[in-house]
Amino acid sequence: MRPERGLVGTSLALVLALLGSGCAIKPIEPWVKPYERERLTDPVMQWSRASLADRHREHIHSVREGARGAVGVQGGGCGCN
Amino acid sequence: MMSTPDLDPARRTFAGTVAAGLTASLVAPWFAGVAHATSVKPKALPPDFTLPSSLGGNLRLAEQRGQVVLVNFWATWCGPCLIELPHLNRLHDKYRSAGVLLLGVSVDNDAKAAAAMAKKLDLRFATLFDTAKTVSRAWDLDAMPSTVLLDRDGRVRHIHLGYRDGLEKTYEAQLRELVKE
Amino acid sequence: MGLWRWLSNSLSRWRERAGVRGLFSGLAAAGAATVAPAAVLPDDKAEAMFHVYDGGGVKADGPAFLVRKKLGERVSLSAGYYIDAVSNASIDVVTTASPFKEKRTAWDFGADWLVGNSVLTLSGSTSREPDYEANAVNADVAADVFGGMTTLSLGFTRGSDRVGRTDRREVFFDDVRRWQYRAGVTQILSPRWLMSLNAEAISEDGYLGSPYRAARVFGAFVPERLPRTRTGRAVKLRSLAEVLPDTALRIEARAYWDTWDVRGRTIEIAGTRKFGPQWLLDVSLRSHKQTAALFYADNAQVDTVFVTRNRQLSAFNSLGLGAKLTWKPAAAWAERYGVQVTGVFERKRFRFPEFIDLRNQRPYAYDANVMQVVLAGRF
Numbered sequence: 001m002r003p004e005r006g007l008v009g010t011s012l013a014l015v016l017a018l019l020g021s022g023c024a025i026k027p028i029e030p031w032v033k034p035y036e037r038e039r040l041t042d043p044v045m046q047w048s049r050a051s052l053a054d055r056h057r058e059h060i061h062s063v064r065e066g067a068r069g070a071v072g073v074q075g076g077g078c079g080c081n
Numbered sequence: 082m083m084s085t086p087d088l089d090p091a092r093r094t095f096a097g098t099v100a101a102g103l104t105a106s107l108v109a110p111w112f113a114g115v116a117h118a119t120s121v122k123p124k125a126l127p128p129d130f131t132l133p134s135s136l137g138g139n140l141r142l143a144e145q146r147g148q149v150v151l152v153n154f155w156a157t158w159c160g161p162c163l164i165e166l167p168h169l170n171r172l173h174d175k176y177r178s179a180g181v182l183l184l185g186v187s188v189d190n191d192a193k194a195a196a197a198m199a200k201k202l203d204l205r206f207a208t209l210f211d212t213a214k215t216v217s218r219a220w221d222l223d224a225m226p227s228t229v230l231l232d233r234d235g236r237v238r239h240i241h242l243g244y245r246d247g248l249e250k251t252y253e254a255q256l257r258e259l260v261k262e
Numbered sequence: 263m264g265l266w267r268w269l270s271n272s273l274s275r276w277r278e279r280a281g282v283r284g285l286f287s288g289l290a291a292a293g294a295a296t297v298a299p300a301a302v303l304p305d306d307k308a309e310a311m312f313h314v315y316d317g318g319g320v321k322a323d324g325p326a327f328l329v330r331k332k333l334g335e336r337v338s339l340s341a342g343y344y345i346d347a348v349s350n351a352s353i354d355v356v357t358t359a360s361p362f363k364e365k366r367t368a369w370d371f372g373a374d375w376l377v378g379n380s381v382l383t384l385s386g387s388t389s390r391e392p393d394y395e396a397n398a399v400n401a402d403v404a405a406d407v408f409g410g411m412t413t414l415s416l417g418f419t420r421g422s423d424r425v426g427r428t429d430r431r432e433v434f435f436d437d438v439r440r441w442q443y444r445a446g447v448t449q450i451l452s453p454r455w456l457m458s459l460n461a462e463a464i465s466e467d468g469y470l471g472s473p474y475r476a477a478r479v480f481g482a483f484v485p486e487r488l489p490r491t492r493t494g495r496a497v498k499l500r501s502l503a504e505v506l507p508d509t510a511l512r513i514e515a516r517a518y519w520d521t522w523d524v525r526g527r528t529i530e531i532a533g534t535r536k537f538g539p540q541w542l543l544d545v546s547l548r549s550h551k552q553t554a555a556l557f558y559a560d561n562a563q564v565d566t567v568f569v570t571r572n573r574q575l576s577a578f579n580s581l582g583l584g585a586k587l588t589w590k591p592a593a594a595w596a597e598r599y600g601v602q603v604t605g606v607f608e609r610k611r612f613r614f615p616e617f618i619d620l621r622n623q624r625p626y627a628y629d630a631n632v633m634q635v636v637l638a639g640r641f
Contacts, residue, residue: 030409034225035188035217036453041158043542044510044534045456045502049588050604052311052328052342053634057608060315060632064612066552066574067518067526069442069462069496160302223409246335 121220121229127237128219132186132209135196140184140209143235148182149259150231151252154211154222156188157198161244162226166202168249172256173206179260180233186211188225228252232259301381301406301413303338303374306331307600309638317610317630319351319361331641336376340385344368348391353628354573357620358476358483366391372400380405393426393433393473398440410450417444427473438468454504465493477571479562486570488557494520508536518552524575526552544586546608551579560618573617573626584608584632599639606634 039045048054062068121127127142134140142150153169155162166185173183183206187195192210199208211217222229224242230252232238239255241248307330314323324345332338344367351361372385383402389395402417421440426433446460471488478484500514511533518526532546555575557568588604590596610630619626 028408030411032409032411032450032453033217033221034223034410035154035156035214037225037450038156038158038188038190039454039504040450040456042504042508042536043588044508044536045454045504047456047458047500047502047512049542049544050309050311050586050606050636050638052309052326053313053586053604053606053636056311056313056326056344056634057606057632061550064574064630065526065550065580066524066555067494067496067516067528067550069464069494069518070444070460070498070516071462 121222121237121240123237123240125237126235127229127231128216130211130216130219132211132216133192135199135204135208135210140207142184145182145184146235147233148180149233149256150182150184150235151228151256152184152186152231153226153228154186154188154217154220155226157194158189159225163198163202165226165244165249166204169206169252170202170204172249172253175253176256176260181256181260183207184209186216188212188214188217230255230259232262301376301379301404303332303336303376303381304330304340306338306640307638308641309636311634311636314633315630316633318612318628319353319356320348322346322348324365338374340370340372340374342368342370344370344389346391353619353621353626354475359474364392366394379407379410393428395424395426395434397422402444412450413446413448415444415446415448418442419444423468425469425473429474435473436469438466438470440467441465456502458498458500458502460498460500461496463493463495465491467491471570472572475570475572477562477569478560479565479569481561484569486572487568488570489522489568492520492522494518494522494524510534512546522575523556524552524554526550540590540592542588544588546582546584546586548582548584549579550581553577554616558616560616571617573614576614576616578612578614578616580610580612582608582610582632599641601637601639604634604636604638606632606636608632 043049058071129141129143131139131141142152151169151172153165155166157163169183169185172181177183185199185204185206185208187199187208188211189195190212192212195208195210209216220229222240222242226244228239228241229237230239238259241251307328309326309328311326311328312323313326315321316323324347326342326344328340328342330338330340346366346368347363348366349361349363355361366389368387368389370385370387372383375382381404383400383404385402386397386399388397398419398421400417400419402415404413404415406413419440419442421438421442423438423440424434425436425438427435442462442464444460444462446458448456448458450456468490470490470492471486473485475486476483477486496516496518498514498516500512502510502512505511512531514528514530516526516528518524518528528548528550530546530548532544534542534544536542554577555570557566558570558572558575558577560571560576562569584607586604586606588602590602595601608631610632612628612630614626617626618624
């Protein structure tokens with residue numbers, strides 16, 4: 001198995017499934033409205049508050065351990081504009 | 082298991098991933114909730130509301146007919162909203178005497194925090210507190226901040242979703258037009 | 263400068279092959295079509311940190327700086343500088359060589375563009391120490407879709423390292439090339455709950471060992487022999503929910519597997535709580551467990567093509583307990599510049615049941631302390 005292709009194949013399949021479902025059924029309405037996103041902007045609801053500190057911590061993990069990757073990217077938040 | 086990985090398939094794979102991203106971006110409109118029916122439609126009357134006002138008592142929208150009304154939905158946690166509010170403050174000062182009423186509807190959970198922010202920004206127009214989100218749900222506007230301009234008959238004439246640098250100039254031009262009617 | 267030329271060559275080759283112009287226009291078209299909440303650029307900030315790692319005979323400390331500023335409405339630039347002053351008397355060093363000190367310096371720089379509902383990021387980094395140079399270029403795209411409730415992200419990193427050894431006249435003798443592919447989706451499930459799924463594939467080609475490290479075969483020390491390629495995959499699922507007012511619970515689970523037969527699982531649970539407007543406390547527990555690489559042996563009794571005694575490739579587990587405290591001063595200047603001070607302390611224990619400490623012939627274990635103090639603000 002060539003897992004890079006597995007990763008790409010899965011994301012392509014997922015995207016095509018979304019595309020296909022868009023044709024078959026009416027698009028789903030987003031259920032969290034922009035005016036309901038107050039809690040998501042709170043500091044306790046952030047994945048990362050101090051990027052330097054988190055980066056350093058991940059650096060230690062990747063140097064001291066044999067496993068690495070999939071550290072994560074952003075999302076959530078205010079969603080304004 | 083420990084064979085040399087081909088490098089050309091690696092690059093082809095990357096192109097495949099980029100293609101997936103492109104497809105995802107084209108799929109985006111399906112999920113944007115673009116053309117969903119909102120109760121705030123041009124030329125129609127918007128849903129009426131009565132909300133507590135920072136200037137004392139309650140304020141009912143329907144009673145403001147006869148004036149050009151600008152309704153702006155904002156919140157203390159919304160960055161672009163806080164950038165827009167001082168511009169609205171200036172519009173209020175300039176056009177109040179011409180019969181333009183500015184209403185800021187705050188959707189904060191905590192009305193006190195909203196009142197404190199209004200005081201900090203020295204807002205001279207009324208702040209209405211929609212803590213229960215009843216008006217936001219009724220008007221169902223898909224962005225924060227959002228601004229709706231109503232004419233003297235109380236009908237919706239312009240809807241602006243989001244804030245961009247310079248949008249206040251558009252507001253000003255549209256207000257002048259509505260005032261002249 | 264060699265790095266700059268290499269960077270621009272890599273970028274133009276990458277752009278031609280991957281049709282990036284097509285990607286940009288696709289995203290721009292999608293951005294124009296939506297009226298939903300758009301993505302925002304990261305906020306301006308400046309951070310200064312002092313970090314310390316002390317464990318297993320290795321002490322590494324130093325400052326780090328990060329600056330990020332918006333240029334107009336659509337572009338945000340960032341730059342960072344990091345120093346590690348390392349004093350290494352680890353078990354490998356102590357049992358097979360002698361303790362040493364060295365300094366590692368790293369720079370990174372990046373640019374973010376807001377294009378419709380997406381943020382495109384291009385960044386690069388370089389890390390230098392006397393016997394290792396690591397360079398990387400990254401490209402990431404994060405698009406807000408579905409009314410801003412879903413964020414899709416894709417990323418690519420191309421790394422190029424130069425491996426060397428300071429005990430020879432000719433320092434650099436080999437290199438490593440790396441390709442990393444990332445994909446992720448973050449979903450808002452409710453006004454108080456977020457989840458995120460991330461996947462990454464890392465492929466390396468080149469000299470993947472350490473020229474100083476010895477393996478043990480039939481009791482005798484020999485230079486380690488590692489494959490010249492390694493491909494690993496990681497998948498991480500995490501959840502962040504506000505379970506009580508002002509209190510959030512974060513749970514993360516990551517699975518890792520690679521072509522060297524290392525399989526790892528990492529679980530982290532953290533709780534965050536606000537205490538009034540000025541204080542925030544975050545407590546976390548992290549457990550990492552992994553299996554050994556196929557050719558790992560503390561003392562190989564069979565002569566194999568590849569052999570290593572790198573304890574990071576053995577079956578081991580580590581447990582970390584950490585706390586992070588953030589303080590926002592109440593003064594008006596602090597409010598205006600968004601000043602906050604964060605102190606982090608984490609205690610980690612590492613247990614290596616398959617790696618014998620040659621000093622006492624028992625399985626090796628050590629505890630490490632990680633400390634960070636960060637001063638952050640905006641300007």
